[in-house]
Amino acid sequence: MPYAFDTSLDLFRRAARVMPQGIYGHFTPVILVPGSYPYFVAKAKGCRFWDVDGNEFIDYMCAYGPMLLGYANDKVDDAFRKQAALGSCCSIATNLSVELAERVNRTVDGADWVMFAKNGADATSMAIMMARGHTKRPKIVLAEEGYHGTQPWAGTNSVGITASDRADILMVPWGDLDAFRALTARHEGQIAGVMFTPYHHPVFGDQRLPEPSYWPEMRRICDEHGIVLIIDDVRAGWRLDIKGSSHYFGIRPDLACFSKGMANGYAISMLVGLDKLRITASKAYMTGSFWMNAPEMAAALVCLDEMEALDAVKVVRELGEQLTKGLGELAASHGLKISITGPPAIPFMRFANETNFMRSQLFCGECARRGIFFHPHHNWFLSTAHTERDIAQTLDVADTCFKIVKEKFGG
Amino acid sequence: MVNEAVLSRVYLEAVLPCLEVLTLRDTKASGIAALWNGSIRFCVGLSGPRCTVELRGSGAAVTPAALPNPDVGLFFPHVRMLNNLFRGKGLQIALPWKGITRIKGLLTFSKLAERMQAVLESTGRETLELRAELMLGLMSRAIAVLARHDPEYKAQASHLHGVTEFRIRNGPTSHVDFSGRAAKASVGPAPSPDFILEFDDSPLFLDVADDKVDVLAEACLGRISLKGDLHMGQIVNIALDKIGEYLL
Numbered sequence: 001m002p003y004a005f006d007t008s009l010d011l012f013r014r015a016a017r018v019m020p021q022g023i024y025g026h027f028t029p030v031i032l033v034p035g036s037y038p039y040f041v042a043k044a045k046g047c048r049f050w051d052v053d054g055n056e057f058i059d060y061m062c063a064y065g066p067m068l069l070g071y072a073n074d075k076v077d078d079a080f081r082k083q084a085a086l087g088s089c090c091s092i093a094t095n096l097s098v099e100l101a102e103r104v105n106r107t108v109d110g111a112d113w114v115m116f117a118k119n120g121a122d123a124t125s126m127a128i129m130m131a132r133g134h135t136k137r138p139k140i141v142l143a144e145e146g147y148h149g150t151q152p153w154a155g156t157n158s159v160g161i162t163a164s165d166r167a168d169i170l171m172v173p174w175g176d177l178d179a180f181r182a183l184t185a186r187h188e189g190q191i192a193g194v195m196f197t198p199y200h201h202p203v204f205g206d207q208r209l210p211e212p213s214y215w216p217e218m219r220r221i222c223d224e225h226g227i228v229l230i231i232d233d234v235r236a237g238w239r240l241d242i243k244g245s246s247h248y249f250g251i252r253p254d255l256a257c258f259s260k261g262m263a264n265g266y267a268i269s270m271l272v273g274l275d276k277l278r279i280t281a282s283k284a285y286m287t288g289s290f291w292m293n294a295p296e297m298a299a300a301l302v303c304l305d306e307m308e309a310l311d312a313v314k315v316v317r318e319l320g321e322q323l324t325k326g327l328g329e330l331a332a333s334h335g336l337k338i339s340i341t342g343p344p345a346i347p348f349m350r351f352a353n354e355t356n357f358m359r360s361q362l363f364c365g366e367c368a369r370r371g372i373f374f375h376p377h378h379n380w381f382l383s384t385a386h387t388e389r390d391i392a393q394t395l396d397v398a399d400t401c402f403k404i405v406k407e408k409f410g411g
Numbered sequence: 412m413v414n415e416a417v418l419s420r421v422y423l424e425a426v427l428p429c430l431e432v433l434t435l436r437d438t439k440a441s442g443i444a445a446l447w448n449g450s451i452r453f454c455v456g457l458s459g460p461r462c463t464v465e466l467r468g469s470g471a472a473v474t475p476a477a478l479p480n481p482d483v484g485l486f487f488p489h490v491r492m493l494n495n496l497f498r499g500k501g502l503q504i505a506l507p508w509k510g511i512t513r514i515k516g517l518l519t520f521s522k523l524a525e526r527m528q529a530v531l532e533s534t535g536r537e538t539l540e541l542r543a544e545l546m547l548g549l550m551s552r553a554i555a556v557l558a559r560h561d562p563e564y565k566a567q568a569s570h571l572h573g574v575t576e577f578r579i580r581n582g583p584t585s586h587v588d589f590s591g592r593a594a595k596a597s598v599g600p601a602p603s604p605d606f607i608l609e610f611d612d613s614p615l616f617l618d619v620a621d622d623k624v625d626v627l628a629e630a631c632l633g634r635i636s637l638k639g640d641l642h643m644g645q646i647v648n649i650a651l652d653k654i655g656e657y658l659l
Contacts, residue, residue, distance in 0.1 A: 016628035030630045158649050204642040356605035356640040
């Protein structure tokens with residue numbers, strides 16, 4: 001019996017009266033399939049959450065990435081709670097900042113120094129300031145369809161943005177070395193930094209892994225032109241390599257940004273950098289009221305330990321392989337063609353014979369009405385809390401939903 | 412930012428064509444149109460937009476081109492002068508290069524334009540459905556104009572390939588085709604739309620057009636439906652905001 005979402009809708013009516021959009025940002029149900037998805041969560045544990053109507057879901061969005069060890073992970077949550085009892089936001093820095101920075105320095109490749117903040121956008125904004133400060137140049141290169149937050153410079157928002165906000169932002173297609181070379185030639189001596197994700201993970205589109213020669217050549221061009229190479233590892237970080245996705249792809253960026261899975265759902269982000277940018281970082285004034293909160297740092301320390309102890313990277317990769325293999329076989333058995341791109345731990349699925357996502361919306365909406373939380377337009381995430389049994393249950397539901405797609409669209 | 416050259420195209424290619432539906436649906440408008448048979452050509456500058464309005468047998472036909480042998484020809488030396496005419500303020504100089512003696516034709520057109528403005532700006536229930544139909548067509552045509560001519564939006568729309576359809580449930584439909592080299596708007600349903608924006612009813616659509624509605628909230632509540640290529644929807648939504656800037 002497909003789920004109903006009456007309580008979610010009632011709550012949303014209240015929400016819309018007091019909050020613009022009711023639910024805003026990437027949590028908006030508009031980008032899912034309104035009517036087929038829950039709007040509000042009541043509780044979450046492991047790889048599952050329960051909505052306010054009491055419906056249970058196996059979640060393949062993992063809070064859009066942060067939940068890497070499973071919701072309400074006992075060890076991480078205990079660390080957070082214990083530290084919260086000792087103090088959260090205080091008038092001076094916490095000793096845990098030193099412990100965490102040392103831990104990151106030992107774990108993450110290229111983290112000669114570390115600065116903590118709250119969200120990924122804090123880290124990406126800090127990174128472009130560092131690049132500009134270090135090079136004394138104005139321009140920043142970003143990839144088309146890349147995402148680095150909703151700040152005015154990032155180009156994801158159309159409201160309240162002026163041309164001057166993005167006057168020094170240059171765009172190139174991700175993975176297009178020729179375009180990047182041409183840009184560096186055209187703006188010689190003007191480009192401070194280039195910020196790309198380690199592989200291309202746009203919303204509404206296939207993910208793209210780098211060619212073997214891509215990152216070495218990017219590194220070479222940046223070195224040749226004195227451009228700071230920044231990797232935005234906020235989304236992919238911790239699921240490909242405990243040392244960072246840069247290490248996975250064999251690059252050594254000057255700066256790298258992390259957040260999401262870093263503390264398994266607690267709000268913390270960081271910018272890490274090579275020694276050559278340390279003095280620039282030492283001159284910058286950057287802060288936030290909650291950037292030194294101790295409980296999040298305690299959670300991050302335990303989370304890093306757990307990721308290593310469980311070999312989280314291997315677990316999520318293998319689970320992702322099972323899921324994507326199973327989906328591919330099921331789709332084929334129904335005569336449907338799907339495309340799955342990106343790393344298995346962070347897969348993106350769409351129907352190969354469409355670009356308008358009509359089939360994806362039907363498939364994911366029907367899955368959601370049967371307790372499987374997939375996203376029709378965004379990559380999914382695996383966690384160490386998913387099990388083979390969860391994958392099997394998921395594939396059972398997917399079988400039904402592929403059949404519905406076949407009946408509606410014919411192929 | 413409002414580009415005056417683009418605005419002149421919005422007036423000629425998106426607003427003026429409303430006369431076609433207006434004279435079909437509104438007895439007052441068709442009564443006015445019946446007063447004169449003839450055509451008026453609008454020309455802006457030496458290389459600006461052209462448009463011909465033909466009034467025949469109580470109906471109107473609007474062609475976004477300079478049709479031959481018009482009965483009246485109006486030349487606007489600068490786009491701002493045409494725009495001022497539509498805005499109803501500022502310097503409104505039109506050089507009647509042909510048919511200056513056909514005062515009746517100009518007066519008829521002027522009355523028809525006043526009727527169109529009255530309907531588009533009305534809040535009464537009796538014109539609500541007509542107003543919605545006019546606005547739906549205007550919206551599609553204006554999006555196509557922006558996609559073809561607005562320098563900023565042209566760049567964004569160049570990434571679009573497919574068809575956006577606008578619907579009022581159990582009511583009128585229009586669509587914009589971004590598949591070709593130049594975006595093209597049409598009334599009626601599209602054979603195979605890639606993005607569909609459907610409004611529950613005309614009052615809701617008009618409230619959206621008047622920028623009185625939290626669209627995303629209404630979409631979550633099911634009164635507005637967004638289906639298909641939501642990325643296309645995001646880009647189209649930027650145009651909808653721009654239309655407001657152009658025409659407010």
